[in-house]
Amino acid sequence: MIRRFILLFVCFTLIFAVFLPEDKGAAANDSVTIAESTVNIRNGPGLSYQLVKQVKKGEKFTVLKEKGDWIQIQLSAAKTGWVANWVVTKSSNGTTTTSSGNSKGRSAEANTNQLRVRSGPGTSFRIISSLNKGQIVSVVDENENWLKISASFGEGWVAREYMDLKSNSTNSKDDNTNKSIDKGIVTDTLNIRKEPSTKGSIIGKLAKGTTVSIYSKKNNWLEIKYSGQSAWVSSEFVQIGNQSTPSKSTGVIGTVTASSLSIRDGSSLNARIIGSVSKGQKFAILDEVNNWVKIEYKSGKTGWAAGWYFSKDQAKSSEVAKDSKVTILHNGTNIRKDPTVQSTVLQRANEGDSFHIVSIENDWYQIKLSNGKNGYIAGWLVTTNGTGPGIDKQGAGGYLKYKTIVIDPGHGGIDTGATGSRGTLEKELTLRTAQLLSDKLKAAGANVFLTRNNDSYLPLPSRVRLASVHQADAFLSLHYDSNLDRSARGMTAYYYHSYQKKLAEYVYNSTNTQTRLKSRGVRSGDYHVVRENQRKAVLMELGYLSNSAEEMTLTSSHFQESAATGIYNGLAKYFKEQ
Template identity: 75%
Template structure:
C-alpha cells in the first residue's frame, strides 16, 4: 500500500513539474473568448490563409502570440491556429478588451464598378445590390472565394477577387498592399500560371476555363494577376477582357411585374443615377434590355429608364419565341432523354456527349427537344449547354427548396487518416474540408440547417459519422472524397449509394455536380461504403476526382473547381428536394 502511495506521489510530482510551467507560461499571455456566432480559424495571420477550424461564440482559447491584427491560439494539445482580433474579446492580466482591432481592420473596398452583392456565396444566389469602385464595406465572414460584407443596404456576399482588403498581413509589402487592379477578365481555356512573364517561368498553378481574374499590370503579351496571395503571370492569349457575367443581354420582349410597393426608375443602370420616375407594385412592363440585373423599361409613353431587376418577377408565359438555331448539346455519355419533364419518367433515348438537339420549348428545369425520328422528348437543363438564342433554364430560387432542410456534410478522412495523397502531395483530408466549408456556407445562406461531421483536421470513426445523420434526423447526408488509383491516367468523378432509397439523391447530386465541373463522368453506382451502407437516412458518397492524376490534381485544388463542386452539390440538393 505504501509503495503504491509513493508511486502515485512520484507520478503526480512529475506531471505537475512538467506541465504546470507550460500552462503558467501560456496563461501569462492571456486568453481569448470568441465574440461572434461562428469564427474562422486559419493556419496563418491573414484572411488569405487556409481554414483549419470553425469555432463558436463563447469558446475560450489560450493566446500563444500576436502578429499585427491576428492572434495565434492553442486549439488543442498539438494544434494551433490564427484568429482575427476583431472577432474576439481578449483577457490579459485580468483586463478584458473587446474587438481589439481598430475600426478599419476588418474593412475592404470594391475594386470594380457595379460589383454584384448576393444573398449567399455563389452566383446562383439572388442579387440584392451593387457596389461601386472604391466603396468601403465591413467584412463579417468569408471563405476562399466569397466574402460576407455589411454595406448600406444589408449584409450580403461578394466575390473575393473584386475586393481590396485593408487588413493585409504584416509580412506583405506596403507597395503590394497599395497595388490596385487596372482591369478584369476571364480565362477562355485551361491556363498555366507562371512566376514570371515568360514561357520559361516556373508553373505554379493552373486556372480553369471561365475563371474570373483581376488584372494588375501587362507586360508584352503577359498579364499580372494575384495567385495564392502572390504576384503571378498568365498569357494574354487566353484571357478575354471584361466580366463575362456582367455583359448586357437583350431580353427580347419579356414581361416583368413590379414586386416593390414603390420603385424608382433611374436614368441609367446604377443606384447612383438620377431618378427620372417611379412605378408601383403590380404594374407590368416589357423589359427592353437588361444590364447587371437592371431592366430598361418604357415607364410612361415615350419615356425610358432603368429599374432594379431584383424587384421584378418575369412572367413565364411570355418566354420569347424560339429561334430556329436554338439547340442543346449533351455534356455526358449516356444522358437520359425522357418522355416527360421528370426524372421518374420513362427513358426514350440515351444520348452521348456532343450530340445536339433542337429545342421546342422549356418546362421548368427541362428542355423539350426534337429527336431524330421526329418525336419529342425532355432533357434536364443541368445536363446540357445551349447555343443559339433560345431561353435558358432559370437556376435561381434554390433557397426555397433548401430552407429548413437538415444537411450533414461529411468531409472524408481527417487527423491520423490522410486519405489519398495526390501526385503533387495534396492530402485528401485537407481538400474534402475545403469543399465542405464552401458547401456549408452556401447551404447556410439558403436557410438550411448544416452540420459537419468534422470542422478541423480531426479523426472521427465511420460509425460516429453515420450516427450524426441519425441524431440530427438529416434530410441528406453528403460524404465528400477524392479518389486515387495506381494507374495515374485514371480520372473522373463517381457517385455512390448503397440502398435503393438513396439512388435518387445520388443521381441528382452527381448529375448536377458533374455538369457544373465538367470532369469525366464515371457515373452513379452502388458502393459498399460504411457511411452509406449503415446509413438509414438519404445519403450519397461523392468521389470528386482523382488526385493520383497529376493534371486532374491541379484542377481539383484550384479555387474555381472547388467553387464549382460546391455549387453543383448545392444545386443538386435543391433539385432533389424540389422534385421529391
Template identity: 55%
Template sequence: MLKKRAVFFLICLILLFGGIGLAPVPAKTKQENKGTVSTDGLRVRKGPGTDFQVIGSLDKGQVITILETNENWAKVQTSFGVGWVAKEYISVQTSNNAITDKPAASKNNTGKITVNSLNVRSSPSLHGSIIGKFQKGEEVTVLSQRGDWTEISFSGKSAWVSNEYVLVEKKGSKKKSTPQVSSNHAGVTGTVTATTLTVRDKGNLNGKIIGSVSKGESFQIYEEKNNWAKIEWKPGKFGWVANWFLKKTESGSNRPDGIIVKNSTLTIIHNGTNLRKGPSIDSEIIYRANQGETFQIVSLHNDWYEILLQNGATAFVAGWIVSVKGNAPQVEKPGAEMYLKNKTIVLDPGHGGRDNGTTGIRGTLEKQVTLRTAKLLYKRIKASGANVILTRNDDTYIPLSSRVSTANYHNADAFISIHYDSIKDRSVRGITSYYYHLFQKPLAESVHSATISQTKMKDRGVRFGDYHVLRETNKNAILLELGYLSNPAEEIFVTSGQYQESVSSGIFQGLARYFKQ
C-alpha cells in the same frame, strides 16, 4: 504492485483522451476588416455563390465592412443588409483591433434550452466528452460564444452546448409585449403577392432583415406607417414588410394589383435585361437594357416594376433582377436556397487525423482537400437557412461508426461523405457517386448530375457502393469521389480555387434540385 498498475492506468487514460476538458481552448481571433469595392455594379448575393439571388449592387469606391471570408467570397455589411460578394472585387484594409468570432456574451447573460436531451460537452466540438444533458426549458448561465458553440456554467465549471439549441437573452434586454392592433386595422389582413418578401425589424429599408415570408401567405396587419406594414410573421415574432407587396382584405374589398410608386428609380444590373410590354415573362420584349441604365419607376405589379422609357412609353421589368433606390422596396426572387431552408444536412469530410486517405502525385493529402471542400459547401448550405453539421472541422480522426451516428443523431435529411480517389493507372480521371440502399439513389443522381454540369469533369456515373457510411445508416446518404489525386493533371485542377468553387456549387445545386422534387 497495485500502485504501479494504478499509475499505468492513469497514464493510459491521459494518452487516450488527450486531457480533453482540462483547460478551455483559447478563442480564435480574426481581424475586423474594411473593404473598398474595386468595380462598378458589384453584385451582392444572399449567399457565397452565383446560385444565390442578387439582393443589391455596390459602386466602385464604396467602403464596406467584411464580416467573414472563404476562398472566393466575402460576407459583408452594406447599407441594405448583410450579403456576399466576390472577394476578388474588394481591396481589404485590416484594422488593428482583433475581434472574436462572435461577440462574447456577458457573464450575466442567461440562455434557455430549446430541445430535450441536449448534450453538454467538455469542449466546443462534437468530439468533446459528454458530461451531462439539459432538457427543454431549462435556463443556463452563458459565459461566451465561440463559432457554433456557447460556453455555459455547468456544476460550477465551464462547459459547452451547441448554439442552435440555446436561446440567449442578453443582460438588460426586455421581453416585448404583443403589439395591439390599431383601431383602423381591426380585421384587416394582408396577403403576400411577391414571391418572397423580406421582413425587417423597422419600417424602412435600413431596418435589419430578420426573416422572409412567401407568396400567398396571409397575416394580420397591426399597423401601417410610410408604406410599411407591421405583421406577426411567426408566432410571437413581429416585423415590418413593404405594404406594396400585400393584397389587403378589408370588408370584402381587395387591393388592386397595380400600385402607384413615387420618387423611386431602378438600375439595371445585367447586360441585355429584357424590358417587356406587360408584367410577365410571356409578354413581348420591347427593349433590351444594359448594366447601369437607370429608369423611373411608375408602378408595381406583383413582382414587376412598370418603368418610364426615354421616349415617354412605359415597359415592365422583373423586380428581382434590378436594384432600387427611393421608397419602392426591392423585389426578391428566391434562388435554389429556398429548397434547403430548415433541412438538416450532415457533411462528412473523409479521413482525418492519423488517416491521411490517399496521397496525390504532388503530395496532396486527401484528408486536407476533403475538409477544404466541406467547409466551402458548409458556408453555402448554411447561408440557405439549413441546419448544417460537419462530422469534423479540423484534422481529427473520426471512426466510421461516429460519422454514421452523427447523421442518425441529428436525423439528417441528407448525409454527404466527401472523398477524392486514387488508382495505379494515372490516366484515370473523373467523378463517381455512390449509394448503397435504393432509396439513396435519387439523391446520388441529383447531386452527381449537378456536380458534373458545374465542374465539366469526366462523368464516371452513379454506382452501388458497399461503404460503411452508406450501408450502416437508414438516412439518405451518398459518397462522392470528386476526382483522382493519382492523375497529375487532375490533382492540380481539383486543388485549384476554381474547382473548389464549382464543385461546392454543384453539390449545393444538386441538393436543392433533390429537395425541390
C-alpha cells in the same frame, strides 16, 4: 581510401544541403499573437503533424522561423512548435500585421464599379445591392472565394477578387462625430457622396423611405454614416425629424423564421434595437426598403427588421399601391415585352432609373415606360420604394430553405485519406470543399451540420449517427479518389440503398456538369456511411488525387467553387422534384 571516402561524404552533404527546403529566418523581435479562441500547435509545419499543445486567443510567442504557411514558435525554454499563419497576428519590430487568411472584423474596399452584392456566396444567389469602386464595407465572414460583408443595406456576399482588404486600423474621427444630432427619412432615391457637393464622387444610393442618422449639417448637405465612413447627402431629399407618412399595409404577411429577431428604429444594422420578435410570429408588412421590413411589433409600436428573416406570402397585382416604383440596380438591365427571359427586349435601363409599377406577374414587375407603353422587368434586378412589394427570385434557395443537410468531409485527424502525387492530403481537401458548400447552403436557409469542422478524427458510425440524430433530409460524404493506375481520372457517386439512388443521381449529374470532369457515373457501393445510413445519402468521389494533372485541377479555387456549386444545385433540383 579514407581520405577519398571523407571527400565524397563532404561533397554529398554540400549537394544535399542545396536541395533542402528553404526556411525563412525570423528577425530577433518577431512575435505572433494567437487570433482565434483555441489554436492547435503541432510538431511540424502541416496539419498532418502531431498535436503538441493548444493555446488560447491573446497568447504571445517568439517566432523562430517560417516555412510556407507555417511559423515555428518558442513555447517554453526547451519546447518549440508550429502554428498556421492564418490564425495569428504577426508583429515585427513593433508593427502588427494580420494574416491574409483571417479577414473577419476587417474592412474591405471595392476595386471595381457595379460590383454585385448577393444574398449568398455564389453567382446563382439573388443580387441584393451593388458597390462602387472605392466603397468601404465591413467583413463579417469569408471563404476562399467570397467575402460576407456588412453595409447600409444589411449583409451580403461579394466575390473576393474584386475587394481589397484593409488593415484593422480605423479612420474614424473623434468620439464626438459618432453622436447623431437628428434623424431623417429619405423622400426619393438619393445619391450618397464623399463630399458635400454635387461634384463629390457618388459612393452609393439610398432608397425612398430609408431612415438615416444625421451627424452634422453644412449648407444644404447632411453628414451621414455610410459603411462606417462619413458621407454626405442633399438635405432637399431628406425629411428631418421622426415624422413620417402614416403606415399602411403592403398586403403582404411576413412570418419570422429566426429564433429571435431584433427590431430596430431604422432600416439598417446600425440602427438602435428597440425590441425583438420570435420565430413563427406573423406580422403585416407595413413598408419595405432594401430588404428591411417595417412591422407593428407591439400594439401601437412599429420598427424595422431584416427582411431576409421573414417568409412572405406572395403579393397579388391588386395589392400594388398607386405610387409604387422600382429602381434599377445595374446598368444595361433588360426591360422585356413579356414576363420571361426569352421575351423580346424593349429597351435597356441603367442604375438608378425608376419606373412606376403597373402589376405583378409571378417574379416579374409590369412597369410603365416613358413612351407610355408597358414592359416587364425581373423582380430580382430591382429594388422597390417604401410601398412597393418586393420579389425574391424563386431560385435554388427556395427549395433548400429549412432542409437539414449533413455534410461529411471524409477522413480527418490520424486518418489522412489519399495522398496526391504532389502531396495533397485528402482530409484537407474534403474539409475545404465542405466549408464552401456549407456557406452556400446556409445562405439559402438550410440547416447545415458538418461531421467535422477541423482536422479531427471521427469514426464512421459516429458520422452516420449524426445523420440520424439531426433527421437529415440529405447526407453527403465528400471524398477524393486514388488509384495505383496514375492515369485514372474522373468523378463517381455511390449509393447503397435504392431510396438513396435518386439523390445520388441529382447531386452527381449537377456536379459533374459544373466541373466537367470525366464522368464515371453513379454506382452502387458498399461503403459504411451509405450502407448503414437510414437517411438519403450519397458518397461523392470528386476526382483522382493520384493523377498529377487532375490533382492540380482539384486543388484550384476554381474547381472547389465549381464542385460546391454543383452539389448545391444538385440538392436544390432534388428537393424541387420531391
